[in-house]
Amino acid sequence: MxxxxxxxxxxxxxxxxxxxxxxxxxxxxxxxxxxxxxxxxxxxxxxxxxxxxxxxxxxxxxxxxxxxxxxxxxxxxxxxxxxxxxxxxxxxxxxxxxxxxxxxxxxxxxxxxxxxxxxxxxxxxxxxxxxxxxxxxxxxxxxxxxxxxxxxxxxxxxxxxxxxxxxxxxxxxxxxxxxxxxxxxxxxxxxxxxxxxxxxxxxxxxxxxxxxxxxxxxxxxxxxxxxxxxxxxxxxxxxxxxxxDVAEAESEVVLSRYYLQVLLGEVKNRKAPSPYNWPGAFEAIAGHFEVFDLWRQISGDYKAHFRTVDLRHKRNSSVGLYRSRFAALEFSAGTDGRSG
CATH class of the missing domain: 3.90.550.10 (Spore Coat Polysaccharide Biosynthesis Protein SpsA; Chain A)
Structure with missing residues (x-):
């Protein structure tokens, strides 16, 4: 029926x-x-x-x-x-x-x-x-x-x-x-x-x-x-x-705004990229994407703000894991999927 x-x-x-x-x-x-x-x-x-x-x-x-x-x-x-x-x-x-x-x-x-x-x-x-x-x-x-x-x-x-x-x-x-x-x-x-x-x-x-x-x-x-x-x-x-022609300048603005959110504790998504969510892995990945220097410029000595737990073991194991994965990545340099 x-x-x-x-x-x-x-x-x-x-x-x-x-x-x-x-x-x-x-x-x-x-x-x-x-x-x-x-x-x-x-x-x-x-x-x-x-x-x-x-x-x-x-x-x-x-x-x-x-x-x-x-x-x-x-x-x-x-x-x-x-x-x-x-x-x-x-x-x-x-x-x-x-x-x-x-x-x-x-x-x-x-x-x-x-x-x-x-x-x-x-x-x-x-x-x-x-x-x-x-x-x-x-x-x-x-x-x-x-x-x-x-x-x-x-x-x-x-x-x-x-x-x-x-x-x-x-x-x-x-x-x-x-x-x-x-x-x-x-x-x-x-x-x-x-x-x-x-x-x-x-x-x-x-x-x-x-x-x-x-x-x-x-x-x-x-x-x-x-x-x-x-x-x-x-x-x-x-x-x-x-x-x-404005891509480079605006990209820096965008990433700076996101990094500021990280520093201010406004990033609530626990899977989002930040050194607080992913200690070690964040540094390695941001370095691979060539955006870590900007993070250092904005954050200064951000390590002082890490959570008060022992993250060394997690940090060391994460860096090794993701560095090995980076070797397989084939992202095309300079292509960022920008829209029109």
């Missing part, structure tokens, strides 16, 4: 509402396909919030046309489209979209990228079954036409780096010392409760998503789903192509 309509309605009402927060800017060629990838999700309860950042092209026009179609609106619990009064940048558009969210979970999406149909269903399933508040998935790099590409070295790095971290490092969050493992702002999925604790994105042009993930891992250990459920589009307009 098929379930009754009332049973289906009850089952649906028990599902958490997910807000897809979509900041849009100058992507008239891609935004319709992006919105349709949300429309075709297998998950039922979705609201769609789109914030256009005063796009100089027809991005807003395409958004408004599709969002006004009755068949499109009927699929969602709410479709909300707004435009900023002035161009304020990606970080501010993301913050506005998240502030408008009413869902229990917030799923970010870039206006040139795509969701695989089962993405939200899998993220909700994993977060609820594992009782976690933040997750991201493997990424499928695609070209302008939406076809998979793996010939590009950066595309390969994006797809493989999370797996390498899981195989070689003591925790998933350790990888964020070197990489923005989720690869893109749009690959971030988190509970609204956690988002309210973390706050918004800061005003960085290139590394705002990396900074956000480091702030997330300071509170919780994320979950990685090794399925290519986020389709990251490589094209000539990707921001990483035009903003690489």
């Amino acid at each position: 098929l379930p009754s309509t009332s049973t289906k309605d009850h089952q649906r009402s028990m599902m958490p509402l997910v807000t897809v927060a979509l900041p849009a800017y100058r992507h008239e060629a891609f935004i319709e396909e992006t919105m349709l990838s949300v429309y075709h999700q297998t998950y039922d309860r979705i609201e769609l919030v789109i914030v256009d950042d005063r796009s100089p092209d027809e991005t807003l026009g395409v958004v408004q046309w599709l969002a006004s179609r009755p068949w499109f609106r009927a699929r969602f619990e709410r479709v909300h489209v707004v435009q900023n009064e002035a161009n304020v940048g990606a970080h501010a558009s993301l913050n506005r979209a998240m502030a408008l969210a009413e869902g229990e979970y917030i799923s970010l999406l870039n206006s040139d990228d795509l969701y695989a149909p089962s993405r939200i269903s899998r993220l909700v399933e994993v977060c609820r079954s594992s009782n976690v508040e933040c997750a991201f998935t493997n990424v499928e790099p695609v070209n302008d036409a939406g076809h998979s590409i793996f010939s590009d070295s950066l595309a390969q790095s994006i797809a493989l780096n999370p797996r390498r971290v899981i195989e070689n490092l003591p925790s998933l969050s350790f990888g964020f010392l070197r990489y923005q493992l989720s690869s893109s702002t749009g690959n971030i999925f988190l509970s609204r409760e956690l988002q309210q604790k973390i706050g918004g994105f800061i005003n960085l042009r290139y590394c705002h998503d990396w900074d956000y993930m480091l702030r997330l891992i300071s509170k919780v250990e994320p979950v990685y789903i090794d399925e290519p459920l986020y389709r990251y589009r490589f094209h000539d307009g990707n921001s990483f192509r035009s903003l690489s």
Whole structure:
């Protein structure tokens, strides 16, 4: 016997509402396909919030046309489209979209990228079954036409780096010392409760998503789903192509902010990279990733702050273990999976 309509309605009402927060800017060629990838999700309860950042092209026009179609609106619990009064940048558009969210979970999406149909269903399933508040998935790099590409070295790095971290490092969050493992702002999925604790994105042009993930891992250990459920589009307009000149300076800002959290005791996630959570291993891994000198500059004589227990045995054994694993690592120098 098929379930009754009332049973289906009850089952649906028990599902958490997910807000897809979509900041849009100058992507008239891609935004319709992006919105349709949300429309075709297998998950039922979705609201769609789109914030256009005063796009100089027809991005807003395409958004408004599709969002006004009755068949499109009927699929969602709410479709909300707004435009900023002035161009304020990606970080501010993301913050506005998240502030408008009413869902229990917030799923970010870039206006040139795509969701695989089962993405939200899998993220909700994993977060609820594992009782976690933040997750991201493997990424499928695609070209302008939406076809998979793996010939590009950066595309390969994006797809493989999370797996390498899981195989070689003591925790998933350790990888964020070197990489923005989720690869893109749009690959971030988190509970609204956690988002309210973390706050918004800061005003960085290139590394705002990396900074956000480091702030997330300071509170919780994320979950990685090794399925290519986020389709990251490589094209000539990707921001990483035009903003690489600010990468080094912003990277130092981001890591300095995280290290300051460590020193202030604000890193509550016991799996997060810090010398207090992973004595010995932290020093070795940070050295391998070439970010230990910055830690020393910021922390000074941090050893004085270690917990008052004998950590020497754990430190010595950890260093030996992880140094042997480093020999097998093949992270590509200079490729950090930056988003566009």
